[in-house]
């Protein structure tokens with residue numbers, strides 16, 4: 362089963378062109394991420410195999426690695442999961 366974003370109304374996978382980030386190992390960070398998702402999915406419980414996609418992180422949290430073409434999250438990055446579907450769509454192909 363492919364990994365998918367756990368945010369309500371999102372569910373993106375790598376096949377959708379999304380970059381998925383695994384929940385942090387640090388328990389405190391883990392809880393922060395879980396809480397963000399729980400703002401909307403109140404009964405949802407995060408697991409170590411939960412993922413969030415790049416839609417839910419501000420640009421300031423990304424460390425780009427142009428050499429490898431991969432994107433990394435900076436330590437301490439906290440997602441923003443809004444209740445109004447996707448709060449921020451920076452791509453213009455969603456017309």
Ligand SMILES: [Zn+2]
Pocket residue numbers: 366367368371372373413414415416417
């Ligand atoms: Zn997502």
